[in-house]
Amino acid sequence: MENSEEQKYRVRRLEISDKGKGFIELLQQLSVCDSVSDKEFEDRFRDLSVLGDEHVIGVIEDEASGKIIATGSVFIEKKFLRNCGKVGHIEDVVVDSSIRGKHLGKRMIEFLTEHARDMGCYKVILDCSVENKAFYEKCGFQQKSVQMAMYFA
Ligand SMILES: CC(=O)SCCNC(=O)CCNC(=O)[C@H](O)C(C)(C)COP(=O)(O)OP(=O)(O)OC[C@H]1O[C@@H](n2cnc3c(N)ncnc32)[C@H](O)[C@@H]1OP(=O)(O)O
Numbered sequence: 001m002e003n004s005e006e007q008k009y010r011v012r013r014l015e016i017s018d019k020g021k022g023f024i025e026l027l028q029q030l031s032v033c034d035s036v037s038d039k040e041f042e043d044r045f046r047d048l049s050v051l052g053d054e055h056v057i058g059v060i061e062d063e064a065s066g067k068i069i070a071t072g073s074v075f076i077e078k079k080f081l082r083n084c085g086k087v088g089h090i091e092d093v094v095v096d097s098s099i100r101g102k103h104l105g106k107r108m109i110e111f112l113t114e115h116a117r118d119m120g121c122y123k124v125i126l127d128c129s130v131e132n133k134a135f136y137e138k139c140g141f142q143q144k145s146v147q148m149a150m151y152f153a
Pocket residue numbers: 029030090091092093094095096099100101102103104105106107126127128129131132133134135136138
């Protein structure tokens with residue numbers, strides 16, 4: 001991506017005004033997220049803000065349209081293992097369907113993994129579908145283990 005494009009599509013942290021810029025609609029392209037009121041959004045935003053650098057949500061805003069077109073999050077798990085080591089967990093990565101394939105997903109992953117590295121994590125991990133395995137490999141990840149889940153709702 002050229003420098004002007006890099007400037008245009010820079011990753012920044014989520015801001016409280018981003019709900020009005022299509023942030024929730026973007027998340028809907030990943031999973032169920034259809035009834036978040038303004039109050040619920042603000043309450044959750046404040047809950048997460050208290051965590052500071054321990055939980056970061058990145059976004060890319062399209063300056064032309066003012067819409068949020070990519071997002072992803074990373075939270076930092078503090079462990080006893082690895083001599084009180086830390087692990088970064090990447091979640092909720094999505095690029096707007098109109099602009100996929102232009103390396104915005106990769107930029108988002110770079111932002112999130114760099115944050116985990118800066119926070120002193122010894123590794124960063126994520127779960128993904130088989131369809132997205134090649135994308136994460138291009139971002140430098142390797143397949144490890146098996147994903148397990150138990151849903152309560
Ligand atoms: C931890 C999680 O959140 S998993 C959930 C991931 N999100 C989703 O599934 C939501 C729907 N999908 C998307 O939003 C997007 O397709 C994403 C986030 C998976 C990828 O974002 P994009 O911006 O389209 O990917 P990007 O352009 O950065 O791709 C980087 C490289 O991976 C490749 N790539 C991207 N997706 C795929 C794929 N599904 N299969 C094979 N290669 C892929 C690209 O061709 C590119 O290769 P290159 O470097 O050789 O040119």
